[in-house]
Amino acid sequence: MNEPRCVSNSSGPHLQAWIAEMAAYVKSLDAKHLVTVGIEGFYGTGIAERLGYNPGDWAASFCSDFIQNSAVENIDFASVHAYPDSWLPKASMEEKLRYLSSWVDSHLNDSEHILKKPVLFSERGSFRQAVVLLFGS
Incomplete structure (x- = not known):
């Protein structure tokens, strides 16, 4: 699942258990397949x-x-997304870069x-300065 979330704090342990269960299930089907969560x-x-x-x-x-989601035994690598334009819509370009x-x-x-x-930064927002910062010119 891409960007798994729960709607209430009481469901957090359920999300963690689901990640562990699904990662183990995928590994049971294909032990050579690399697994990640796909979280922000x-x-x-x-x-x-x-x-x-x-x-x-x-x-x-x-x-x-x-940390908790990526630490699951059958998760092979961490993943991160970055959408500063959406997350910080009122911030200046300099603030977003910082x-x-x-x-x-x-x-x-x-x-x-x-x-x-x-760790793999697998999704990102697309403003030019952030791309230069992350990946070079």
Whole structure:
């Protein structure tokens, strides 16, 4: 499922259990197939100091958590999406670039030091300066 979310905080454990169940199921069908969650990369309430990397308080309300969801045993690599134009519609281009730089750095660090898994930025918004920042000119 792309960008799995829940509508209430009480359903967060159900989402986590579903991710674990589906990842194990896919691996049972094809153990060589790489599996990821396909999440935006929002941080949940489990690690309070990470909440500041979210684009707003609303992002923690979807019951997904980049670290917890990506740490599932049968998840082979983490994935992150980035849509600063949608997430920060009133921000200036400079603010969006600062935000995106911090967003990328936090996920790279968490992937390397906490998850110990590669991370793929698999979706992104499309404004020119962010593309240059992320991928070079």
